[in-house]
Amino acid sequence: MSATPEIAKNGSTGFIRPTKRQIRPEEDVEGRLRDVIEERPGDICTYLELVKLLQSRDQQEEARSVFEQLHERFPLFSPLWTVEVGYDLERDEFSHAGSLLTRCLSGALENNDLGLWFMYLDFVRRKNNLITGGEEARGVVLKAFDAVATKCASWEPRSSAFWNEYLSFLEHWKPVSKWEEQQRIDLTRSLYKRMLCIPFDGLERSWNKYTQWEQEVNSLTARKFIGELSANYMKARSLYREWNNITKGIKRVLPSRLSQCSKQTIPQPGEYQVEQIHLWMDWIKWELQNKLDLPDEFHSQRVDYVYKQAIQHLLFAPEIWYNYSMYASSEKARDILIQGLKASPGSTTLTFKLSEHFEVQNEVEQMQNCFERCIDHLVLEYHIMSDDGQDTYSQRQKITFVYCIYMNAMKRVSGLSSARKIFGKCRKLKDLLTHEIYIENAYLEFHNNNDHKTACKVLELGLKYFSSSGEYVNKYLDFLILINQDGLIKPLFESSLDRIVNLDELQRIYKKVINYESKFGNLTNAYSIENRFFEKFPQLEKIEVFTDRYQVQNANLIKSLELTYLPGDDDFKFGSVNGTNGGLKRSRGLSQSGDSAAQKRHKSQDFVPENVLDLLRLLPKRQYFKTAVLDAEKLTRYLTENVNIPSSESSTAT
Incomplete structure (x- = not known):
């Protein structure tokens, strides 16, 4: 277990990023793609470029192996399953396609996306030929349509393509007897009753088609059936218009073929549009109101479907995963957070929430692994950023932040000695971490030991490395004021005046001490410091x-x-x-x-x-x-x- 990997211990000179580990010849495209994947394991487009390359060489097993890596890391990202199943069906690889569909459409991490369900329908219809299979094959296909309608299309506002396909299948049924004809009419009417109570994009066209169909079937009973359905249709139409206004501007384009995959259609690591998050959350809030008056079970399925759809488009947005986990049951929430962290291993939001799950269940080792995997990923990112010459301060702060929370969590579950071990690791990473770890540890020592001496020693240790940081000195002064150590405040103030480079921070230090003297000291001292302040800042x-x-x-x-x-x-x-x-x-x-x-x-x-x-x-x-x-x-x-x-x-x- 390593939250301080060798690349962190050795410093930037001890780290060689995967893409620069060896000099690959220009023609070694596969090797260079694999290096990029190792360096950026969340970059889906690079995986798919490698798949294209391997498929062009007819290296099917190797291509499937790359898909397996993707499914392991992104099991709820449906387009990856859709693309692979579609490729198998094009090659008549029904056995492999069937096993993929079984894996992704059932189990604890089942996908729910209409594009993927269309692949399932295509698979079923090709496996059950109506010409050779007759009534039995038709029955299997009808069950498949019903399954898609129940699990997905009934919740999808943009499902007109599915309902039209379902109706078309029934319309092309050529009955050979009156009994079959009546069965077809009953199934068609039942389908219309089902779909016209659902808010979806083709509702008005479907209603017009339905009323015409009833007239053609039997003009005497048409008014009765249409009247029975009219109120539900009007409600569904109103709700669809309301939904359409709420989600106006939402982006829902997903690829179904490998040729359609690009950076425009596949989410990119660490990239998402905030306005899209707001639109999806508005949709979810709308669904939570249950304006369709669904029973609890069906309402829960509908909301779950919308969360899974949000993941398709905001795969790397921690807020979506977090909210989904908060909506789900406790057992399912853990799995959701684990999958979210596979997609975004450096997410502090998901790391902290998952660690809470483990902590509540007293699974200390799992909790530690959760923090350390996050730190390892952030350290890797830090070294890559440093190697590219980017500003790394915010990344160092993020690593420090995770260590601070890790240290506090270990205090809660295992006591102060365990927290001190984490801080001991941090001291060895003084070139990597920022000053916040010393401030946090000082407060931890003071509040849990009721002894300011150890806390002050920690802060003095930090002052060796951050004596020129006005922010650190300000926080140090805040701590001394909190614990009422008057004898330490003035020496720290005087020793810091010539070291602080940032004039804004220096102003804050002056004003903090002036205020302190004015409240808890005497005005003579306050005036004296104030005069020096205005000499410095006239x-x-x-x-x-x-x-x-x-x-x-x-x-x-x-x-x-x-x-x-x-x-x-x-x-x-x-x-x-x-x-x-x-x-x-x-x-x-x-x-x-x-x-x-x-x-x-x-x-x-x-x-x-x-x-x-x-x-x-x-x-x-x-x-x-x-x-x-x-x-x-x-x-x-x-x-x-x-x-x-x-x-x-x-x-x-x-």
């Missing part, structure tokens, strides 16, 4: 620091209750976390009234053109940026002083 306005000093429970009440025209915390961020950004000057020429900032923003929207508002809606939210990307005050001053914008009159005259 551009800051003193009233900003003053109001900040009188915060109560982290709320700047002077601003919110009296000086309401001053920019609040929502308008300005101090550094990358809290407070006001004194580095940005404010304009007082807007209004001296007591209107709130929210009211002013609301009023100002009337003066902003709609095109500008549309652009602003598309821009990323400010919380995604840790530091200011653009100094608005400097930009405004530059435009005012250096850019001559012609007036409308002058441009007209010209």
Whole structure:
């Protein structure tokens, strides 16, 4: 068991990525594809490129072996089964196609996708020829149609192709007796009654076809049968229109042949559109309302179907897997999370949720394996990113984050000594992990041992590696303030002033200590530090620091209750976390009234053109940026002083 694999211990120089492990000749396409698969095991398109290559060489067993790798990693991704079954049917490989269909359409991890069920129907119809098999073969095919309708088509809003195919099969039945003719009529009427109560895309056309059919069968009974079905049809039509409005813009294109597989039709690892997640979740919420008034069993099947459909298109979106597991029963939830982690082994969301399942069941070793597989994958990604020259800080933070949760989980299940072992591993990875592991361990030691000495030793150890990090020093100060270690606060503050490079973080440190002295020390010390602060940052306005000093429970009440025209915390961020950004000057020429900032923003929207508002809606939210990307005050001053914008009159005259 290894959450600290050799590639992590050896550092970047000890890691050789699979695609660069050996120099392959240009003609060794297969070898290069296999290297890419080893390096990026979630890249489905690369697997399928290898399948195409092997099939072109008529290496069928090798191609099937690659498909097996895909099915093992993505057992609920139906297009992979559909593509392989379709290929087998093209080659008349009925035995292998049948075994594949049995595996994917039954069992604990059964797929439920209409494209795959169409392959099943094709298989059944080809195995049961109506000309040679007669009535017995027709009975088998009808059972197959009924199975597809029950398990899939009844839940699928875009199932008109199936219902038309089912009707066409009955219409092409040539009865040889009156009994068979009546049987065909009864089956057709039963099918219409079934399908016209379901909200699906061809509902109105099917209704028109049905009413015409009833008239042709018997004009005397037509009104009776149509009247009995009319209310359910109207409800289904209304619900389909409602569903169509809710899911407008949802993408549901899936390949059914190998030639259709591409990056446009196959989900890519780590890539998904947030708006698509919202659309799918809106659909699921709509289904949970049970507007069809289905019995609990059928309603559960319908919702389960929608979740499985969401997986087809958002295979690498952890939120879908998580929500699906929360909807399912406890036993099934574990399997769902395991499959989700096969698709996204580096997902912290799924790792933490699955580890909770194991922890509750007291399966400690399984819980440990869950964390360590995630860490191993993240470390592999880190080294690949480092090898490519990418910024790896966020990846290092993610690895550290998993270690923090792992350490806390081990404390819960096995005690403090087990947590300390995890922290011991982390100390050996000081070049890989970020400062959060030291902060987390310090709090863990303090809260579980009620002894600040060990915690402070941990933080001092971290200070050796992160003495220039303003964020670390700020968190260190927070801890010392929490445990009331006044004698340690000032030495840490003084020793950090010349080390911190980030001026925003340095401002936060100053203001934190000023506030501390103002609340728990004396004003003389607060004034002294404040004077040094303004010597360092003369551009800051003193009233900003003053109001900040009188915060109560982290709320700047002077601003919110009296000086309401001053920019609040929502308008300005101090550094990358809290407070006001004194580095940005404010304009007082807007209004001296007591209107709130929210009211002013609301009023100002009337003066902003709609095109500008549309652009602003598309821009990323400010919380995604840790530091200011653009100094608005400097930009405004530059435009005012250096850019001559012609007036409308002058441009007209010209």
